[in-house]
Amino acid sequence: MSTLQEHGLLATGRYVPRLRLERTEIYAQHRWMAPGLKSLARGQRSMANWDEDVVTMAVEAVRGGAGGVQGASALTLASTSLPFAERINAGIVASALGIQDEAQVRDVTSSARAATTELLAALNTPVAGAAPRWIVAAERRVQRPASGLEMVCGDGAAAVSVGQGAVIATLVGSHTVHADFVDHFRQSGERYDYGWEERWVREEGYLKIAAGAIREALHRHGIEATAVDHFVMPAVMARVNEAVAKRVGVRPEAVAPTLADTVGDLGCAQPLAMLDAVLRRAEAGELIALVAFGGGCDVLLLRRTAQPCPGAVPDAGKPETSYLKYLAFTQQLELEWGMRAEMDNKTALTAAWRDHERVERFMGGRCKQCGTVQFPASRVCVNPACNAQDSQEPVSLADAPARVLSHTSDFLAYTPHPPFQFGHIDFDEGGRVLMEFTDTDQDELKPGLAVRMVFRIKEYDSKRGFRRYFWKATPVRAAA
Missing domain, CATH: 2.40.50 (OB fold (Dihydrolipoamide Acetyltransferase, E2P))
Known part of the structure; x- marks a missing residue:
């Protein structure tokens, strides 16, 4: 079958905020009462600007994929930190991207594998001649100060486009298990996560549930673990992905970096972010095992094609050394801004x-008579040599x-x-x-x-x- 007729991944993209908070600065503020955080005080974690949230980062992730949104039939936004509890957040993203009004948009949440579950559903239900579907995941989780999660988590987004065309990867097989295994949780209306003991999560969760799902996925499709070229499994705890790979027989050199030292854990966006990074360096024909753990486990076995990956990777960012700025941006610290901040923004x-x-x-306007572009559009062209009336066409x-x-x-x-x-x-x-x-x-x-x-x-x-x-x-x- 020709590559142009295959169904699979058309494009991937990721977005990481410019600011990268130094973990040593976080530790410096908490070492008086939490000296144990020193073991986590390495590298940086991504930090959203005050004007960034899940919606804005999701928009940038799709734009970074350079796969195009014209004619997209659907957009799904996955996140456990959506800004609106009752408003279709995906609809804001789709509108900003210019996706057609007839496209299906929806939010999915409540799980670290919300995005991979949607990706698997899209890959397993090809529709001949259908327009591409976008799955985008983004997180801006706020964790309790002086917690390990505050050090580990990062802000960011990742996206993938699924459809027919010049695909960059195809689905070889998959396996999914669900399990009400609670490694951490957050009640509705609460701000911070509550996590359980790490050793128990590692031994009972990752090394049993995740490892079992991976073995079953490989067995069902007749693939040896040693045939996996890239093992992509996000894990909040250090070296858990290496332990799982060893347990199932995947070669150590196949384990993909988690981006923990420069970005942090991006929650349900992390699987797609790591996948984007791997696809950009994987060779044609190589096998990728994408694993997402949370309330069970999703395992996707993907084969890289020879098609180049569109889009670009995020830049290196800018180091940020102000922990107080982070607290202010996440509204965990109330500052005195003076009377100028006392306004009603209804x-x-x-x-x-x-x-x-x-x-x-x-959306601005372009005069059809003289070509002048203006923003905002109006009935009269602003070009004094033209001043045509009702001559403007919409232009973004x-x-x-x-x-x-x-x-x-x-x-x-x-x-x-x-x-x-x-x-x-x-x-x-x-x-x-x-x-x-x-x-x-x-x-x-x-x-x-x-x-x-x-x-x-x-x-x-x-x-x-x-x-x-x-x-x-x-x-x-x-x-x-």
């Missing part, structure tokens, strides 16, 4: 709906390249991450917009700097528990 939902296309897709600026024209750093205006940075940017294909900057240093901005648009939180309405999203500009940086 969102008029009726007005938001009328303007939703402009906000969600950064979300993916349009742009450059800084001017910039200001304001230390008086309120923002959760001072200074408030804003300025005018010029889009390469036309259009000038006054925008907010994000993920940039004060001395980094300069006229002519190349920037790209990112979907971020614009404002929080803390009184009502609502958040508004819009696009911001950030410098273009090279991938790692």
